[in-house]
Amino acid sequence: MDYLPVCLKLDGEPVLLVGGGEIATRKARLLHRAGAVLTVVAPEVSAELTDLVGDSARVQRTPWSPEKPLDQFRAVIAATNDTAVNAEVSQVCRAANLPVNVVDSPALCSFIIPAIVDRNPLLVGISSSGASPVMARRIRSTLETLYPPGYGAAARFYGEQRDRVSSEIAEEGDRRQFWEAIVDSPITDLLARQEVAEASRRFDRALEDPGALIHGAVYLIGAGPGDPDLMTFKALRLLQRADVVLYDRLIGDGILELARRDADRIYVGKQRSEHAMPQDQINQALVDYARAGKRVARLKGGDPFIFGRGGEEIEGLMKAGIDFEVVPGITAASGAACYGGIPLTHRDHAQSVRFITGHTRNYELNLPWAQFLNPAETLVFYMGLAGLEIICRELMAAGRAGDTPMAVIEKATRPDQRVITGTLSTMHRIVEETQPAAPTLLIIGSVVTLHESLGWFNGTSSDDD
Missing domain, CATH: 3.40.50.720 (NAD(P)-binding Rossmann-like Domain)
Structure with a gap:
């Protein structure tokens, strides 16, 4: 040293x-x-x-x-x-x-x-002993993402409680175990979010009954459309804290590897007519693991609240009195459009965008088609590949022009992303020829024509020529 x-x-x-x-x-x-x-x-x-x-x-x-x-x-x-x-x-x-x-x-x-991570009074110094300051700064940048600014408030609160804990817990070993459990508990997160009253209540209860620290929580995490680099700092931090990870089929390669190596990983993915675990069982599993004192990451592709059934899952958690956090993710529409060079809105093409579920039931898709006719509005259909023929047919029957540009984006933001372009009248035939596989996203509107000039992603583009 x-x-x-x-x-x-x-x-x-x-x-x-x-x-x-x-x-x-x-x-x-x-x-x-x-x-x-x-x-x-x-x-x-x-x-x-x-x-x-x-x-x-x-x-x-x-x-x-x-x-x-x-x-x-x-x-x-x-x-x-x-x-x-x-x-x-x-x-x-x-x-x-x-x-x-x-x-x-x-x-x-x-x-x-040294390079400093400042969460006053909590400070982290990273030094290369002068050999490589740039490397020290890189490590600092990584640590900055793992420890939010609110950790300083948590450290101050714990500092104010030290004398009290020392008077209540005489044995040094017992005090150390108490503080270790406290720091790893949801109390730290509450303090970081400035929910001081609730944190104080739980701290008081834990000091009276250390068993109260066995307190699970659920993190409903939006993992984004596939590229691990699109996860938020908070999503990464909570994922690495979780004891159990329940993950969907749409989780991109590499994202699951960011979880703790000792975390239990449970696949609960769904695809058409095949559910690894029905939704009601997922809801109950979240409650059961949290009640057992586990920190549970519910890892969902895209954003949990955009066709992700996140609302249903937190309703069950609220009824059961389980602590939870929801972490927004980049929704598939944003990721697919950006990586495909298709702006969802553009001054010369579209002034609004509409997100629509394309999920069919009994091979039917009952939607207010007459509301989707504005040529200055971009339409984005999630889960629309199976119902693509219905979508194209109903839009044209309602009055949308058959030459309206359309794109099918396959495996958005991933290395093997593919952007397939055509029109409402030709896309069904093109898809039969190109055979894209889920996950896919449908984008309809004149903004699709910008893909040729803005499509910087190294995917394969196919059209109706």
Whole structure:
């Protein structure tokens, strides 16, 4: 270990910053957040740095001089673009046993400043010991996605409860187990969402009865249309927390691999006339696992509330008194349209968009077809492949032109995505020839003509020529 990570308290403490340019300003922002009282020495000082320092008496627009007294400072930062000046600052400070940091010169530093994830009072520092700052920043970016800003509020709350817990739980081992259970419980999520009253109530109950911490929850997660990179930070964080994952058929390759390796994975997918688990059994399974103290990820393709039956599932959770969170996902229409180069709305083509279920019952599709005739409105049919012939026929019978452009997007946002284009009158024949497989999405409207110029995704396009 080249360095010992240490958190230095600088709130209200004097710190000398040598330099007044962009590099110095970046360091000044960080020191200002830590509450340091800065003195800046440089021939020229940026306006932002002057504002950060505040008192003009602490801005000395003069060159650095080794004769300046340093005993009043707790630390020194050298952030000039003059290597000789930086080396001299380091030499003087080391001789005075004063902590010194020289930007981008680890050999001249007695301490270094890591990349920081700031969830005050919770802080995470990532250091490469000066070898690769870019790698440290990359790791910080990853951690930023895993720990939301609200974790700082949770840490503050727990800090306020430490004395109380110490007085209630005498044994150190018992206290440690209590805190471990608390931090992993839904109380942390409640605090992160600023639901302090409910979090306090549960904390009080847990302190009286530690068994109350065995408390499951369900995360209804929209996994997006297929590409794992389209999942939200929150979706990824909750998925990696889950003990049990119930997942659909439409979950894209690679998404399930983001779950914890020790999590139980249960397939509950549905396809036409074949349900791995009926919906009522899915609803009950969510309740049962949560009541057993499990954290359950209900992983759904697209968005849970757009033809995803998410509303039915949370109704059951609410009736059972189970904690749950709903995480929106990028719905298939947005993902398919963007990756296929088909804007759902466009000033010259469509001023509105309508999402419609194309799911048939007994080979019938009863929809208000007469409402779908506006040529300035894009129609998007989910689950419409089996009923494609009905959809095309009924739209034309209602009055929509047979030459209306149409696209069938197969396996949207995935590496093997395919965009098949045609018209209302020709698409049924084209689909018979090209044989797309689910999942598919139908887009109808003049915006489909933009696919040829905007379709940047490396899929295969087929039309009616």
